[in-house]
Amino acid sequence: MSNSKNTILSLRNVKKHFPIKEGVFQNVVGQVHAVDGVSFDIGAGETVGLVGESGCGKTTIGRCVSGLEPLTDGDIFFDLTPEKLVALEDFEKHQSEIKNKYLIDEIQSTSNISKIEGDDFYNYRRNCQMVFQDSFSSLSPRQLVSDIVSRPLKIHKVCADNELIPRTIELLEQVGLGKQHLYRFPHQFSGGQRQRISIARALALDPKLIVLDEPTSALDVSVQAQILNLLHDLQKQRGLSYLFITHNLSVIRHMADKIVVMYLGKVVEAGKTEDIFANPQHPYTKALLAASPDLSEDVMSDMAALDGPIPDPARPPQGCSFRTRCPVSRTECGWEVDDIIRRLEHHETLIDSIKSVHQPDAFNAKLTFETSLSAIELKDVVGTKDIPKQMRKAIKKIEVKGNDVNISFDPVQTVPLVQSENGSLSRCVLANK
Amino acid sequence: MSPDNLDIQNSLDKDLIASVTDLKVYFESKQGMVHSVDGVSFDIVDGEMMGLVGETGCGKSVTARTFMQLVQSPPGMLAGGNIKFRSKNIKNGSQVIDLLDLSENQIRELRGERIAMIFQDPGKALNPGLTIRTQVAEVFQEHRENDVLEEAGLKNKLTGVTEYFVKKYIKQEAGFLVTTLFKIPPLSTYKKKIDSGINRLVAEALEETQIPNPTKVMERYPHELSGGMKQRVMIAQAIACNPDLLIADEPTTALDVTVQARVLDLIKELQKRHKTSVLYISHDLSLVRRICDRIAVMYAGQIVETGDAETIFNQPKHPYTQGLINALPSMSHERGKLEAIEGIVPELIEPEPGCRFVSRCMRRKANCEEIDPKLKPISEVNKSHKVACLLYEA
Numbered sequence: 007m008s009n010s011k012n013t014i015l016s017l018r019n020v021k022k023h024f025p026i027k028e029g030v031f032q033n034v035v036g037q038v039h040a041v042d043g044v045s046f047d048i049g050a051g052e053t054v055g056l057v058g059e060s061g062c063g064k065t066t067i068g069r070c071v072s073g074l075e076p077l078t079d080g081d082i083f084f085d086l087t088p089e090k091l092v093a094l095e096d097f098e099k100h101q102s103e104i105k106n107k108y109l110i111d112e113i114q115s116t117s118n119i120s121k122i123e124g125d126d127f128y129n130y131r132r133n134c135q136m137v138f139q140d141s142f143s144s145l146s147p148r149q150l151v152s153d154i155v156s157r158p159l160k161i162h163k164v165c166a167d168n169e170l171i172p173r174t175i176e177l178l179e180q181v182g183l184g185k186q187h188l189y190r191f192p193h194q195f196s197g198g199q200r201q202r203i204s205i206a207r208a209l210a211l212d213p214k215l216i217v218l219d220e221p222t223s224a225l226d227v228s229v230q231a232q233i234l235n236l237l238h239d240l241q242k243q244r245g246l247s248y249l250f251i252t253h254n255l256s257v258i259r260h261m262a263d264k265i266v267v268m269y270l271g272k273v274v275e276a277g278k279t280e281d282i283f284a285n286p287q288h289p290y291t292k293a294l295l296a297a298s299p300d301l302s303e304d305v306m307s308d309m310a311a312l313d314g315p316i317p318d319p320a321r322p323p324q325g326c327s328f329r330t331r332c333p334v335s336r337t338e339c340g341w342e343v344d345d346i347i348r349r350l351e352h353h354e355t356l357i358d359s360i361k362s363v364h365q366p367d368a369f370n371a372k373l374t375f376e377t378s379l380s381a382i383e384l385k386d387v388v389g390t391k392d393i394p395k396q397m398r399k400a401i402k403k404i405e406v407k408g409n410d411v412n413i414s415f416d417p418v419q420t421v422p423l424v425q426s427e428n429g430s431l432s433r434c435v436l437a438n439k
Numbered sequence: 440m441s442p443d444n445l446d447i448q449n450s451l452d453k454d455l456i457a458s459v460t461d462l463k464v465y466f467e468s469k470q471g472m473v474h475s476v477d478g479v480s481f482d483i484v485d486g487e488m489m490g491l492v493g494e495t496g497c498g499k500s501v502t503a504r505t506f507m508q509l510v511q512s513p514p515g516m517l518a519g520g521n522i523k524f525r526s527k528n529i530k531n532g533s534q535v536i537d538l539l540d541l542s543e544n545q546i547r548e549l550r551g552e553r554i555a556m557i558f559q560d561p562g563k564a565l566n567p568g569l570t571i572r573t574q575v576a577e578v579f580q581e582h583r584e585n586d587v588l589e590e591a592g593l594k595n596k597l598t599g600v601t602e603y604f605v606k607k608y609i610k611q612e613a614g615f616l617v618t619t620l621f622k623i624p625p626l627s628t629y630k631k632k633i634d635s636g637i638n639r640l641v642a643e644a645l646e647e648t649q650i651p652n653p654t655k656v657m658e659r660y661p662h663e664l665s666g667g668m669k670q671r672v673m674i675a676q677a678i679a680c681n682p683d684l685l686i687a688d689e690p691t692t693a694l695d696v697t698v699q700a701r702v703l704d705l706i707k708e709l710q711k712r713h714k715t716s717v718l719y720i721s722h723d724l725s726l727v728r729r730i731c732d733r734i735a736v737m738y739a740g741q742i743v744e745t746g747d748a749e750t751i752f753n754q755p756k757h758p759y760t761q762g763l764i765n766a767l768p769s770m771s772h773e774r775g776k777l778e779a780i781e782g783i784v785p786e787l788i789e790p791e792p793g794c795r796f797v798s799r800c801m802r803r804k805a806n807c808e809e810i811d812p813k814l815k816p817i818s819e820v821n822k823s824h825k826v827a828c829l830l831y832e833a
């Protein structure tokens with residue numbers, strides 16, 4: 007990067023998996039892949055918008071960045087100089103040549119948020135603030151607003167005791183509240199007012215980075231405009247950076263320099279805001295833009311809902327994870343045996359007659375049925391339009407042997423994130439062309 | 440029925456399911472009385488979707504909670520008004536009641552059965568200590584006993600004491616003894632059928648809101664779900680009630696557009712299938728326009744304009760409504776600059792007389808600070824479009 011600015015935040019292959027526990031003994035039976043190898047950078051004074059379907063891992067990323075969740079894998083770096091960023095990128099490319107090992111060690115101990123200590127840690131804590139999605143549970147119900155907003159000021163001793171209240175009032179006024187709200191409890195406020203209290207608290211320490219998780223979703227357009235304008239002004243004055251999480255695309259368009267689009271724990275498209283809006287590459291991004299009410303001309307048109315089964319984040323599909331709902335999916339998108347099973351929902355009796363499934367990997371399986379008739383029926387169903395054409399074509403082999411059906415697909419690697427023609431990154435086989 | 444109930448019955452128009460008249464809800468605070476809802480009136484047409492929009496803090500949620508008598512008192516207090524509601528009880532025919540007059544038991548019966556609510560804060564509305572399954576199952580157990588029996592394959596198959604016990608078991612009203620009976624044959628076979636029937640119903644309800652993998656998700660606790668998933672659990676609960684009136688308080692704020700579209704479809708479906716009327720509270724004007732038949736715009740505890748959705752959007756009359764429509768971020772605005780309505784919402788503590796919007800109004804007149812504007816039809820021709828602004832008072 008030829009940029010002379012610092013990189014405030016750098017996520018490098020971040021993973022966060024949550025164990026799924028079941029039964030009386032709470033045995034771990036699987037892992038929810040909430041965040042599955044996410045990388046992106048936020049420059050000083052920059053806003054990165056994080057968008058994606060509900061449950062795709064946005065809040066989890068925000069919590070990881072704020073140090074509230076230990077990472078399963080990967081690293082998050084805070085405030086890197088351009089040299090350090092280059093060194094890191096270099097190191098990742100040529101792991102074997104450890105020519106500047108000492109620099110890497112230094113970066114790890116001064117900037118990696120899960121390793122830093124002492125002053126560096128304090129510096130990070132103070133300079134990285136978060137506004138939570140659920141304003142109700144993130145504000146302590148027993149604290150007065152004055153305490154909530156002034157607490158960070160007190161802890162970090164940024165102003166004298168007699169300045170505490172004036173400064174708190176100033177912060178409240180910035181978000182459209184006032185001194186009359188100082189001595190009330192969170193439950194005495196409306197949803198949108200609580201959200202603004204969280205924003206005031208996050209602004210208190212004048213941080214370098216604020217993670218904003220759906221900060222304006224409970225606000226009406228007019229207050230939303232006021233808050234967005236405030237965030238924008240603060241950024242201009244002080245070079246603040248934002249990680250802006252939202253599902254509202256028109257808000258993102260107003261706020262973000264860069265956009266990261268996620269789907270099922272992975273980044274599917276990333277690039278400059280203008281590029282993504284003008285020329286979205288990934289089919290999921292296209293669907294999002296098409297379904298967004300403010301963006302389409304004809305406001306009364308039916309809102310397009312994506313069809314098709316939503317995969318389980320505990321068993322994310324191989325190949326491209328969007329293929330189960332992708333309107334332009336192709337034969338090479340990484341179909342697997344689970345896709346056939348997912349499409350059998352209208353054939354309940356067929357599913358019920360499956361006796362056992364032997365599945366050495368995602369692409370090969372032997373299904374054993376109770377009768378050979380059911381086995382033949384499965385093969386027939388696979389030939390019908392219940393199974394999309396692209397998926398059918400991807401089947402390498404399907405053969406019936408008595409009560410068994412052997413199915414195999416061509417194995418496919420996870421679709422990589424590649425540069426597409428408009429300069430943004432896209433995770434789709436169509437972009438590789 | 441008491442005589443004054445009869446009186447009320449006469450005054451609720453046939454085509455309405457509910458009518459709010461001059462509702463006032465205040466809160467005590469150290470600085471004085473907060474007039475959160477201060478003379479709100481609007482009607483909900485039977486089978487229609489009514490949108491309630493307005494700035495944050497203007498009193499939408501308090502209004503909604505008052506329908507269900509959920510405003511805590513103290514500090515809250517009902518300072519006046521009534522909410523008439525047509526209760527369509529199959530046995531007694533339809534009957535008009537004042538929701539604010541009901542005893543705690545009566546309102547509890549109505550809640551969930553006739554009126555269901557989707558709350559704004561999923562974090563607050565879901566019990567953190569119970570699995571999702573338990574919380575959604577409760578709805579079926581309490582309000583949809585017959586569907587549970589049907590799903591369990593037991594409909595019309597039981598008689599006498601067994602039926603009595605099974606119903607008790609479904610409603611979770613069985614005492615220790617009966618619960619024990621259900622652990623041993625012959626009742627244990629029913630238990631199995633009922634339990635798996637309920638599980639199927641719960642999974643279906645969750646699946647309808649597009650929660651992926653409902654059978655697994657329902658075993659989790661609220662903190663293990665994302666914001667949007669929690670919101671959908673609440674939606675599933677409310678919809679499962681098959682209510683006559685659904686009050687949805689910002690039900691889709693945490694949902695992305697594609698899921699939102701699905702949820703709105705669901706609500707519409709419910710509306711068609713069950714003739715449910717909906718009070719849809721939102722600050723998202725463009726969304727409300729798409730789905731609602733009529734809209735009421737609220738400002739600082741009062742309704743300032745109401746009418747059918749298209750009229751409000753195309754010919755907004757109140758300066759506040761006009762400002763709201765201008766503040767919508769659209770693709771034409773320059774980045775980073777949005778038209779906010781200047782100024783802040785006035786304090787609702789012991790408000791002064793006069794128009795509440797006056798400090799922010801670009802079109803104010805000399806007497807706006809003295810006279811309270813009344814909500815009145817805009818013209819003789821269109822009686823349904825009402826506005827509260829002195830500009831339109833002759």
Ligand SMILES: Nc1ncnc2c1ncn2[C@@H]1O[C@H](COP(=O)(O)OP(=O)(O)OP(=O)(O)O)[C@@H](O)[C@H]1O
Nearest residue numbers: 194195196197198466475495496497498499500501
């Ligand atoms: N328990 C309470 N004590 C004191 N004031 C309260 C209480 N509950 C609500 N209020 C006040 O009543 C007003 C209306 O609140 P309400 O929650 O109805 O707003 P709302 O229109 O739903 O806003 P939002 O869009 O932000 O959810 C607010 O000014 C709020 O501060």
Ligand SMILES: Nc1ncnc2c1ncn2[C@@H]1O[C@H](COP(=O)(O)OP(=O)(O)OP(=O)(O)O)[C@@H](O)[C@H]1O
Nearest residue numbers: 024040060061062063064065066663664665666667
């Ligand atoms: N503590 C937890 N334990 C188990 N699973 C979790 C936990 N927290 C989150 N998850 C799961 O991780 C996934 C991602 O959740 P996350 O809250 O990050 O989604 P999100 O993108 O913020 O969604 P939304 O837009 O609905 O808020 C979800 O499937 C969720 O159920």
Ligand code: SF4
Nearest residue numbers: 326329332339434435
């Ligand atoms: S790789 Fe591209 S075309 Fe194929 S399913 Fe995924 S998004 Fe669709």
Ligand code: SF4
Nearest residue numbers: 794797800807828829
């Ligand atoms: S009554 Fe006066 S101040 Fe109020 S909205 Fe109308 S013109 Fe503006």
Ligand SMILES: [Mg+2]
Nearest residue numbers: 065139665666
């Ligand atoms: Mg979230």
Ligand SMILES: [Mg+2]
Nearest residue numbers: 196197500559
């Ligand atoms: Mg509210």
